[in-house]
Amino acid sequence: xxxxxxxxxxxxxxxxxxxxxxxxxxxxxxxxxxxxxxxxxxxxxxxxxxxxxxxxxxxxxxxxxxxxxxxxxxxxxxxxxxxxxxxxxxxxxxxxxxxxxxxxxxxxxxxxxxxxxxxxxxxxxxxxxxxxxxxxxxxxxxxxxxxxxxxxxxxxxxxxxxxxxxxxxxxxxxxxxxxxxxxxxxxxxxxxxxxxxxxxxxxxxxxxxxxxxxxxxxxxxxxxxxxxxxxxxxxxxxxxxxxxxxxxxxxxxxxxxxxxxxxxxx
Amino acid sequence: xxxxxxxxxxxxxxxxxxxxxxxxxxxxxxxxxxxxxxxxxxxxxxxxxxxxxxxxxxxxxxxxxxxxxxxxxxxxxxxxxxxxxxxxxxxxxxxxxxxxxxxxxxxxxxxxxxxxxxxxxxxxxxxxxxxxxxxxxxxxxxxxxxxxxxxxxxxxxxxxxxxxxxxxxxxxxxxxxxxxxxxxxxxxxxxxxxxxxxxxxxxxxxxxxxxxxxxxxxxxxxxxxxxxxxxxxxxxxxxxxxxxxxxxxxxxxxxxxxxxxxxxxxxxxxxxxxxxxxxxxxxxxxxxxxxxxxxxxxxxxxxxxxxxxxxxxxxxxxxxxxxxxxxxxxxxxxxxxxxxxxxxxxxxxxxxxxxxxxxxxxxxxxxxxxxxxxxxxxxxxxxxxxxxxxxxxxxxxxxxxxxxxxxxxxxxxxxxxxxxxxxxxxxxxxxxxxxxxxxxxxxxxxxxxxxxxxxxxxxxxxxxxxxxxxxxxxxxxxxxxxxxxxxxxxxxxxxxxxxxxxxxxxxxxxxxxxxxxxxxxxxxxxxxxxxxxxxxxxxxxxxxxxxxxxxxxxxxxxxxxxxxxxxxxxxxxxxxxxxxxxxxxxxxxxx
Numbered sequence: 001x002x003x004x005x006x007x008x009x010x011x012x013x014x015x016x017x018x019x020x021x022x023x024x025x026x027x028x029x030x031x032x033x034x035x036x037x038x039x040x041x042x043x044x045x046x047x048x049x050x051x052x053x054x055x056x057x058x059x060x061x062x063x064x065x066x067x068x069x070x071x072x073x074x075x076x077x078x079x080x081x082x083x084x085x086x087x088x089x090x091x092x093x094x095x096x097x098x099x100x101x102x103x104x105x106x107x108x109x110x111x112x113x114x115x116x117x118x119x120x121x122x123x124x125x126x127x128x129x130x131x132x133x134x135x136x137x138x139x140x141x142x143x144x145x146x147x148x149x150x151x152x153x154x155x156x157x158x159x160x161x162x163x164x165x166x167x168x169x170x171x172x173x174x175x176x177x178x179x180x181x182x183x184x185x186x187x188x189x190x191x192x193x194x195x196x197x198x199x200x201x202x203x204x205x206x207x208x209x210x211x212x213x214x215x216x217x218x219x220x221x222x223x224x225x226x227x228x229x230x231x232x233x234x235x236x237x238x239x240x241x242x243x244x245x246x247x248x249x250x251x252x253x254x255x256x257x258x259x260x261x262x263x264x265x266x
Numbered sequence: 267x268x269x270x271x272x273x274x275x276x277x278x279x280x281x282x283x284x285x286x287x288x289x290x291x292x293x294x295x296x297x298x299x300x301x302x303x304x305x306x307x308x309x310x311x312x313x314x315x316x317x318x319x320x321x322x323x324x325x326x327x328x329x330x331x332x333x334x335x336x337x338x339x340x341x342x343x344x345x346x347x348x349x350x351x352x353x354x355x356x357x358x359x360x361x362x363x364x365x366x367x368x369x370x371x372x373x374x375x376x377x378x379x380x381x382x383x384x385x386x387x388x389x390x391x392x393x394x395x396x397x398x399x400x401x402x403x404x405x406x407x408x409x410x411x412x413x414x415x416x417x418x419x420x421x422x423x424x425x426x427x428x429x430x431x432x433x434x435x436x437x438x439x440x441x442x443x444x445x446x447x448x449x450x451x452x453x454x455x456x457x458x459x460x461x462x463x464x465x466x467x468x469x470x471x472x473x474x475x476x477x478x479x480x481x482x483x484x485x486x487x488x489x490x491x492x493x494x495x496x497x498x499x500x501x502x503x504x505x506x507x508x509x510x511x512x513x514x515x516x517x518x519x520x521x522x523x524x525x526x527x528x529x530x531x532x533x534x535x536x537x538x539x540x541x542x543x544x545x546x547x548x549x550x551x552x553x554x555x556x557x558x559x560x561x562x563x564x565x566x567x568x569x570x571x572x573x574x575x576x577x578x579x580x581x582x583x584x585x586x587x588x589x590x591x592x593x594x595x596x597x598x599x600x601x602x603x604x605x606x607x608x609x610x611x612x613x614x615x616x617x618x619x620x621x622x623x624x625x626x627x628x629x630x631x632x633x634x635x636x637x638x639x640x641x642x643x644x645x646x647x648x649x650x651x652x653x654x655x656x657x658x659x660x661x662x663x664x665x666x667x668x669x670x671x672x673x674x675x676x677x678x679x680x681x682x683x684x685x686x687x688x689x690x691x692x693x694x695x696x697x698x699x700x701x702x703x704x705x706x707x708x709x710x711x712x713x714x715x716x717x718x719x720x721x722x723x724x725x726x727x728x729x730x731x732x733x734x735x736x737x738x739x740x741x742x743x744x745x746x747x748x749x750x751x752x753x754x755x756x757x758x759x760x761x762x763x764x765x766x767x768x769x770x771x772x773x774x775x776x777x778x779x780x781x782x783x784x785x786x787x788x789x790x791x792x793x794x795x796x797x798x799x800x801x802x803x804x805x806x807x808x809x810x811x812x813x814x815x816x817x818x819x820x821x822x823x824x825x826x827x828x829x830x831x832x833x834x835x836x837x838x839x840x841x842x843x844x845x846x847x848x849x850x851x852x853x854x855x856x857x
Contacts, residue, residue: 027713056697059543071702072713077694078702079542081535082565088499088532092539092547093694095497095523100543100694121528 015042019049020190023058025075031066034225036187036213040134041073043185043193044103048076051198053101060103061090063110066141066215067134070105084115087122090129101201104131109139112148112168123177126205130197133170133208134187136215137223144218151222170210172251175244175262180205182247182262186232187213188225189258196260203263212256235259270300271325272466273333274413276406277350278342280316283406287340288320289650290410290431292479294423295324296652299471302479303329305649305838307589317346326471330616331763332649334840337466338417340409342391344376351376357383359465361412363405364388385464387416387454394449404446411450416458418467421451478655482620482646485656486576487512489624490548491520492658497547498524499536504588505644506550506578530555534562534575541572542703544667544693546628550576553595554585560603563637567607567728569703570681570691572631572638576624579643579759581836590836591644593759594811599639600788600819606725608732610634611788612739613641615762619785620646621656623740629666634735635691641787643810645838646760667691670699679710683723687731732789739786742794746773746780753848754802756782756795758816761808761839768844777852784816792823799824804851806831808844 015021020042031037048058058076062068064083071078077100081089090104111119111133122129137154139145145158149170153162174182181203183196193211200207212232214225235257240246242265250257274291278284285306292304304322321336323329335355341347341362354360360380377386389412392402407428414421424447432440480488487509490498498517500510514524527533533549540547551559556577566573579595581587599611610630614620620642627638670678670690680701682689689710692699706714707721715721745766753772757765762783769781782798784790799805799820806829807817814821814830821828831847833839 054697056700057695059694060702061539069714072704074702075700077700078704079539079569080702080704080706081538082561082705085531085535085562088527088535089539089542091525091532092497092499092536092541093543094539095525095536096540096543096545096547097693097695117528118532121532125525 018046020045023048023055023075025073027072029073030069032217034216035066036136036215037066037070037134039187039190040132040193040211040213041070042190044132044197046190046194047197047201050194051201057099058101058103059093060105061086061093062104063106063115064141065107065110065139067105067107068110084110084113085118086110086115087118087129087131090131091122091125091127094127094129098128102129104129106133107140108133108135108137108147108149108170112170116148119173120177123174123179123206123208126180128204128206130200130207131209133210134213135170135210136213136219137167138215138219140215140218154222156218169251169255171261172248174208174210175247175251179208179262180264181207181260182210183208183260184210184258185212186228186258187211188229188232192234192258199260199263205264212258231256232258235261268469269326270466270468271323271327271329272337272468273321273323273335274338274340275336275350275353276320276340276342276409277347278318278406279346280318282318282342283403284318284342285320287342287406287410288322289479290424290427291320291322291413292650292652293427294419295322295468296477296479297426297473297475298419298423298468299474300468301325301327301329302652303332303649304479305332305645317349319350324468326469331767331841332838334842338413340413341376342406342409348376348379351379354381354384357385359385359387359416361387361389361409361416363391365390365392385461387412387458389450389453391450394453395446398445398449399442401442404443407443407446408450411447411452412454415451415454416465420470421447476654477652479650479652480617481508481648481650482614482617482642483508483578483648484512485617485620486550486624486640486642487516488656489621489658491516493625493628493663494546495548496522496545497536497540498522498549499527499533499547500524500549501527501530501533501551501555503530503552503555505580505647506552506555506576508647509550509576530558531562534559534573537573537575538562538566538571541631542694544695546574548574548576550578552578552580553582553598556595556598557602560598563609563639564603564605564607565705566637567609568605568705568707570635570689570728571703572635574627574631574638574640576640576642578647579641581834587836589644591760591838592810592834592836593643593761594813594815595641596787596811596815597818599641606729608729609636609788610638610732610735610739611641612638612786613759614646615757615759615783615785616646617649617651618653618656622658622662623785625658625662629662629664630735630738632666633668633738634688634731635668636732641759643760649760667693669693670696680712681708681710681724681727683710683727686734687727688734736786736789736791739789739791741786742791742798743783744780744798745769745783748778748780749801750778751780751802752778753804753806753851754780754782754798755806755808755844755848756784756798756816756820757808758784758787761810764839764841764844765808767841768848771841771845772848777848779848787816787819790820795820796823799826802826804829806844806847806851808833808839808847810834810839
């Protein structure tokens with residue numbers, strides 16, 4: 001007979017065997033139970049493990065927000081910076097020591113609002129940094145205000161009448177700025193994430209990962225797990241990510257296709 | 267040998283070759299064995315015309331400041347030169363174009379407005395240049411020829427300068443410039459032979475080819491190169507831009523890289539990132555950019571990451587006076603940003619210190635793991651001084667990182683509380699020393715912690731560390747040591763040269779005055795400053811700002827009165843104003 005204890009023990013064993021915990025630090029994540037960031041953590045840890053990257057050769061640079069706490073939970077070198085400045089700091093790290101693998105991590109507020117001015121420039125300089133934008137369309141750490149990717153009509157304490165602004169599409173921005181590698185991913189699919197992350201890390205130049213994720217505490221209406229699960233779907237197997245024009249068409253027509261949207265043909 | 271202290275001005279419109287002529291005067295007289303300090307002013311607005319003025323103060327003894335009076339004015343444009351008349355000393359020399367103008371604006375007559383005591387040397391500059399070289403373009407050199415003849419400067423000095431300046435531009439250009447110069451020299455020697463001896467004469471000194479003319483900005487750029495700079499991140503802003511441009515042409519040759527960033531926030535961000543990863547990097551900015559950097563500077567303080575920031579001050583607040591000099595960023599440099607964020611601030615007072623303190627800032631930043639701000643100003647950045655090419659010793663440039671040693675078995679404490687407050691800092695790539703640097707308050711291991719005990723202990727650690735840096739910082743320097751002083755004048759930054767000159771002048775009149783130079787502004791050598799102040803009946807602090815920002819920092823150290831002398835004219839502090847103030851304080855008799 002399988003008791004809940006057995007199920008849990010098996011689940012822990014499975015996760016341990018998947019290597020998803022290898023790059024984890026001893027600190028217990030401060031994210032809410034059910035947060036999508038656990039899934040992203042698993043995906044990135046798998047990628048690190050699968051690429052056999054030595055942990056002391058990795059630097060995770062982050063900004064402020066729930067996503068900004070990532071480095072504390074990662075058994076790698078970490079640099080938790082100020083709000084919105086993830087990409088310039090990561091630029092400095094990578095140029096100082098090109099042997100390091102650099103991940104930049106931030107949320108949609110960090111990367112699209114306060115730090116939105118840096119994205120075009122890191123892309124245009126083509127710095128070999130891997131930028132993971134955790135997009136849950138809400139400010140979580142400040143307890144639920146609308147973000148630049150919130151849909152119109154988002155009701156929060158800061159927008160009791162509903163927002164009127166149009167949302168930013170991070171994938172479209174990265175494509176426009178000509179990032180060398182653009183992927184759109186789903187936090188509920190760690191394996192899919194690990195695959196795309198591996199490809200992105202191996203690609204020289206700036207790699208952008210737009211990750212749809214859920215804030216289970218402050219968003220009960222938009223990017224909930226049940227909605228995201230319904231909406232996201234992989235790109236068709238025939239999709240050619242080296243065709244930038246086609247990539248634009250795909251992104252303009254479909255907000256929820258996931259996979260490698262664009263990679264510069266070498 | 268009579269001493270000489272002569273200020274020569276060249277004034278013209280942009281395009282007249284004014285700045286080039288001024289630079290050649292500096293170089294020639296430097297080679298002639300004189301001490302030279304030069305400062306140009308040019309229009310802030312970018313356009314094809316505008317007034318250019320170069321000033322060169324030339325002395326047989328070391329020149330430390332720019333004076334107010336001009337003794338020789340070389341006019342390349344009458345309309346513009348009119349603005350300089352009020353600066354002319356009695357019996358000064360005026361060299362000007364005396365070709366009948368084809369069109370003279372009704373109020374443009376320059377010569378007619380000159381007071382009668384001036385010594386006039388009109389020369390047909392354009393005609394002489396055209397006749398000698400086929401084009402009047404070299405008339406600035408013709409004017410220099412006139413200057414050499416009238417003031418007794420050996421023409422060989424100018425010829426050697428012209429040769430080294432134009433030798434790479436081809437034989438034709440070189441010879442045309444030499445001919446223009448010689449035409450002016452021969453003409454003036456012949457035409458003014460009857461007036462010989464009227465004008466100021468430069469004595470013959472032993473020549474000196476070891477001296478170079480360097481601006482503060484060039485010295486900073488060279489220092490960064492010599493310090494082994496790997497990366498420069500910056501955003502264009504007057505008056506710091508020349509540092510970026512200098513490094514853009516030199517840094518790649520030694521394997522480094524200059525990245526023009528999207529703003530000043532990203533510039534300091536990238537500097538922190540590269541120091542975190544172990545590479546020396548730097549940014550330079552001015553007040554408006556510096557204010558944008560303050561959040562990340564305090565991040566460097568909190569996360570204990572080194573950084574080197576040059577703040578080339580200009581007139582403020584806000585956009586202020588972009589091409590004028592001021593010392594009004596002191597409070598921003600020392601205190602700017604959120605929280606108790608003690609950092610190191612040093613302010614050089616001359617070009618040589620620009621070099622040595624910039625070099626030093628890298629070691630200070632590494633050893634004390636904190637941002638170091640080098641505070642300069644428009645005048646110091648752009649003025650040129652002649653000095654022996656500065657060279658850093660191996661001890662000055664060596665890496666000062668404090669690295670962890672021994673195996674900590676995964677128990678590495680990046681922010682370990684130590685006696686000095688300095689904790690060994692690992693760099694990414696070092697195995698066994700993984701940590702996360704953070705701007706959140708944190709434990710010794712770097713985990714976020716907001717408990718009262720941790721914040722208290724860590725605040726103490728960070729401040730203790732900065733206070734401890736005093737041992738490595740340049741001490742305040744006393745000039746004219748005496749037990750009791752009637753007036754003690756304290757100066758910092760580019761104003762100190764004016765202070766020194768003023769104090770020297772007043773002492774020659776037999777007054778008990780002294781000077782104190784402060785170059786380390788955070789942390790302060792409070793006890794040494796206090797000791798000096800206690801020996802003064804009155805302390806005078808001249809500064810190029812309205813609020814008296816240094817006086818605000820150190821005024822409380824003195825039980826007596828601290829007199830402020832503040833000036834916001836946008837120009838270097840004239841020593842004459844300080845002299846007048848000192849005399850005023852002495853005359854008032856309440857000393």
